[in-house]
Amino acid sequence: MTTYRCEQAWLPQGITRDVLITVADDGTIAAITTLDAPGEGWGPRGGEISLRGLVFPGFANAHSHAFHRALRGRTHGDGGTFWTWRERMYALAAKLDPDTYLALARAAYAEMALAGVTCVGEFHYLHHAPGGRRYDDPNAMGVALIQAAKDAGVRLTLLDTCYLAGGIGEPVSAEQLRFSDGTAQAWASRVADLEADATTRIGGAIHSVRAVPRAALSEVGACQGPLHVHLSEQPAENEACLAAYGRTPTELLAEAGVLGPRTTAVHATHLTAGDIALLGGSGTGACFCPTTEGDLADGLGPARELLSAGSPLSLGSDQHAVVDPLVEARALEHGERFRTGQRGRLSPDELLAAMTTAGHTALGWPEAGQLKVGAPADFVAVRLDTPRTAGCLPAQAMFAASASDVDTVVVGGRVVVRDGGHVLGDVGSLLAKAIEGLWA
The missing domain is CATH 2.30.40.10 (Urease, subunit C, domain 1)
Structure with missing residues (x-):
C-alpha cells in the first residue's frame, strides 16, 4: 500500500x-x-x-477529439467560420495513420494529464484509411487511441462514433469516407470487437443528426455503455433538421428514444425551452466545451437552465484550443455571466461536480470522481x-x-x-x- x-x-x-x-x-x-x-x-x-x-x-475530460490538437494555433489567419475551420480539420485527418495517430494522441493525452485530467472521453470518428479503405484491423485507429491513453497514464472511454451521411439527405464526401462504416449495422459489428479493460471502457456516439439518418438513430442508440452526441452546436444544424423532419435535433433524438441518463448531449448550445425540458426531464447530460465553443464562435449554451432542469453538466476540451479543466470550469461560469449579466450562476461545488463526478459518470465511470x-x-x-x-x-x-x-x-x-x-x-x-x- x-x-x-x-x-x-x-x-x-x-x-x-x-x-x-x-x-x-x-x-x-x-x-x-x-x-x-x-x-x-x-x-x-x-x-x-x-x-x-x-x-x-481527478478531473474528467468528457469530450476530446485527440487529432484536433494538431490544429491549435493554425486556424485563425483569416477568421473564417466553423465550416471553414472544418475544411482545415479534414485536411489534417487525411494525413493520419495508426502510427502517427498514436504519437499525436499519446502527446495530447499527456498534456491533459499535466492539466489534471485522469479520465478522457474520446469522441472517435477517424476510423479508416483514406478513401474509406479498411485497415487489416478495422479498429486500428481506435486501438492506437487506447494505447496512447495507457502510455500517457490516463483512463479512456472510447466513444466510437457512427458517421453515415455528409449532411441530412446527403452522401458522405470524399473527405468523410474515412469516418463512415456505411451502415449502422456495419458500425455496430466493428465496435463489438473493441475490448474494455482495467483502464479502458467502450461506448458509442451519434456524431450528429446531420451525420446519422433518422432511421439509424435508434439502432446506434442501442449500443452498450455511455452514448454521446453532438447536439445543436450550430444554428444551421437546427435549421436543416427542422426543414427535413419538422423537429429540432433534440426532439428528433427524443422521438428515436435515445435520450436518457446514459446519454450526453455535447455542446447543446442552440436550444429551445422545449429542448431544455426534454433533456432535463430525461436526465440526459450536457457536456459544455467553453474554450472550443468560444474559439469556433459557436455561442453560449444555457448551462444553468439545463442543470436546473435535471441535466448533469460535464466539461470537455473538444478541439484542444485550450487544455485546462480549471479554465473550462470558470469559463462555464463566465459564460453564464456574459449571457445573463449575473454572477454566481454556478457555485464552486457545481463547477467541481462538472469537473469530476458528472464527467466521470458521463464516461461510464460512476465509481470515480x-x-x-x-x-x-x-x-x-x-x-x-x-x-x-x-x-x-x-x-x-x-x-x-x-x-x-x-x-x-x-x-x-x-x-x-x-x-x-x-x-x-x-x-x-x-x-x-x-x-x-x-x-x-
Whole structure:
C-alpha cells in the first residue's frame, strides 16, 4: 500500500486539512483518515508521499477529439467560420495513420494529464484509411487511441462514433469516407470487437443528426455503455433538421428514444425551452466545451437552465484550443455571466461536480470522481502558493488556478505527474515532433 499525505483535500463532506489517503495494491482508495495534528511539517514521514496545496478528485475530460490538437494555433489567419475551420480539420485527418495517430494522441493525452485530467472521453470518428479503405484491423485507429491513453497514464472511454451521411439527405464526401462504416449495422459489428479493460471502457456516439439518418438513430442508440452526441452546436444544424423532419435535433433524438441518463448531449448550445425540458426531464447530460465553443464562435449554451432542469453538466476540451479543466470550469461560469449579466450562476461545488463526478459518470465511470474509500485512486494536487493562487480561498481555487498550478497527478495509485512533470518526459517536445511531422 502507498499513503499520500494531503495538506488539504476536497472530500465529499468538504475541504479538510491534513488528510491521509491510503491506496490499495489494486489502485483503489483503501482508507481516508484525518491527522490529529494539523499542519505538522511536510517532509517525508514514514514513507508517505506529501502533496502540498489542495487535492481534488481527478478531473474528467468528457469530450476530446485527440487529432484536433494538431490544429491549435493554425486556424485563425483569416477568421473564417466553423465550416471553414472544418475544411482545415479534414485536411489534417487525411494525413493520419495508426502510427502517427498514436504519437499525436499519446502527446495530447499527456498534456491533459499535466492539466489534471485522469479520465478522457474520446469522441472517435477517424476510423479508416483514406478513401474509406479498411485497415487489416478495422479498429486500428481506435486501438492506437487506447494505447496512447495507457502510455500517457490516463483512463479512456472510447466513444466510437457512427458517421453515415455528409449532411441530412446527403452522401458522405470524399473527405468523410474515412469516418463512415456505411451502415449502422456495419458500425455496430466493428465496435463489438473493441475490448474494455482495467483502464479502458467502450461506448458509442451519434456524431450528429446531420451525420446519422433518422432511421439509424435508434439502432446506434442501442449500443452498450455511455452514448454521446453532438447536439445543436450550430444554428444551421437546427435549421436543416427542422426543414427535413419538422423537429429540432433534440426532439428528433427524443422521438428515436435515445435520450436518457446514459446519454450526453455535447455542446447543446442552440436550444429551445422545449429542448431544455426534454433533456432535463430525461436526465440526459450536457457536456459544455467553453474554450472550443468560444474559439469556433459557436455561442453560449444555457448551462444553468439545463442543470436546473435535471441535466448533469460535464466539461470537455473538444478541439484542444485550450487544455485546462480549471479554465473550462470558470469559463462555464463566465459564460453564464456574459449571457445573463449575473454572477454566481454556478457555485464552486457545481463547477467541481462538472469537473469530476458528472464527467466521470458521463464516461461510464460512476465509481470515480470522488475521494472516498473504494473509488479509484485518481487525484490531483493543485498548489495554492503560486503567483496565481496565493491568497485565494481553497474552495474558490477553480477561479484562480490553472493547469500551470497542477503539481502532482495520481491515476490508479500511480504517480503520472510529479512536480509539474510527466513521466513521459518533455511533453512539449513530444507534441512538437508529432505535429510538425503532420504539417511538413
